Amino acid sequence: MIASVQFKNFKALRAASLRLGPFNLVIGPAGSGKTSLIQALLKLRALSATATGTALARGSAGAEAAGSGPPSIGLAKDGLPSTRPVTTSPNETPEIIFRFAAPFADIEAHLGCRSEMVCDLLELRHANTAEARARAGKLREQLGRIRAYLLDHYAMAGAVAVTEGDELAANGHNLAAVLAALRAQQPKSFARLEEDFCRTVPEFSGVVPQPAGKGQVAVALRLAEGGEVITAENLSQGALYLLAVLALSFAPRSPAVLCIEEADRGVHPRLLRPVRDALYRLSHPEAFGEKRPPVQIVATTHSPYLVDLFREHPEEIVVASKRGRAATFERLSDRPDVKEILAEGSLGDIWYSGILGGVPEE
Template identity: 25%
Template sequence: MIRSVRFENFRCLREVELSFTPLTVLVGPSGSGKTSVLEGMHYRLACETSDYWRMDASQQVLLQWTFTDGNQVRRVFPLAELDSLSVHGHAVQGISLEPSVLRTDSPLGRVTALSPTGDNLAAVFSSLAPAQREAVVTQLCRLVPSIGDVSVRQSGPRTQQLRFRDRWQSDIWFTPWQVADSVLLLMALLVLPHQLPLPDVLTLDEPERGLPSRVLGEVVGMLRRLSIGAPGVPPVQVILATHSFDLLEHIQPDEVRLLSRSPEDGAVRVGTSLQDSQDWRGRSSEPS
């Protein structure tokens, strides 16, 4: 598991060290650096001029991951060399779901991992084992009572499409374009624990978008179980970014990292408690 990551001169992360728990939540307004942190978690990141602090490529960018076993991975730009500890073995999966993309048809064929935007959701669902598909459908139908079942049909010579059955009339099936964004977002999230192989680290950018408040606790519970693991199933460290305070109602205090920007130079600052979040929320609601 990743214990901490240090960022120097990476985008708005002038000099930041973030500690991580099995489930970590980055909270802050738009532009507070959350996405920069998520994208900086990937070892094979390519550093462009726009990724340097103030777009000044004469400065050195440092990304350093420290693991709970004491090992470190260090990457420095512009040298762009990843040291020998890159063989530490951590695979990082970054997910930022887009409802319009989730609606697209998937190519036929076996796919066992969701793409960054979820454009292969139909293929991943159809590739699950029968018991896994049943588990996903059961959870989805419980959270979205208007849905009675989910299946996949061939939509073209080389494509397949999800279908959603109406709860009250079994001969009515809806296409992805006829269901709400929340249905597709929930389905993609419910598929994540069934991927093969599971990543070591999963980053999620605003997974609450489009989801009703009543299901946020269910989503957080699922992600927390994923971060803990189960007999025969290794834990997946989960790092998610949000600016939803409704989601924070389901988060433990030690899991919160509040990101904000310094008024002096715009560099990211980090708070580590729910009180910091509540203080920021109070300030953000004051009239300007």
């Protein structure tokens, strides 16, 4: 849905741009812009839903026509905006510019900032016609469906009101309610989730959310040997994280864009492939025989093991690098030497070595 993001003087992203595909795994050291990218997407969501934070149709067709904003950041060979630094002055007002894929390709979202840290004005630039304004309204609805997750195993292990199962919370604290709701309302989807989980972690034979008193429910799993029910406080981080990612992938109502920080968090390297596949189920539903709109994924990781799983898809890897105070993004597939790099061996090891960039400065 989002074709590209262009940053001007926003935190460490002084002059950076990034084209986004269906799946985007962002790798890089601390302070290289990974979290800032997700924060920008969340700010776009927040302001798109707030009338006072949106400037639409300022009355001049010229001011609102597509392309009336800053110059284009260029096109890559696949027709999407290229990923490269953009020209900017350190004295320019901070700004973030979003461009979109069809049917919103002629609309630009300009996120205006009063400082590097405060961005509170969203302007959708489009042609001053009734049709363009109607599409801008539909775009705002889509932007309201951006979600971001930083899962917390302590939060997921707690009991929660059974009524909180509509959508997984940002830290996953209502995982038990989401699983209970899926079991009650979408039993076939729940059965597939349970099958995927138990195939990945064969010591368990079932996902069995348990009543926890006073209208609450808690996560629990049934052991394959003996049938004992293991409650959430006795489950591993990895089991809880895998359950949460599977809950996202089987949710009956998917977001338009899903951001997940530290996608490898708490997960044993041998279980990272199922995590990747669960996210692929969202971004490429047709590959899993599902008929629903794809979800655009923006994930971050520090795990070379997870990076290595994307060896066959370098177009899905974004390398975030930082030199001094300035950070930039580079899509791995844009490198002219990408074939030679991939021929060297493990992609995770190559990244760890520093050849790709996206590692702490020494």
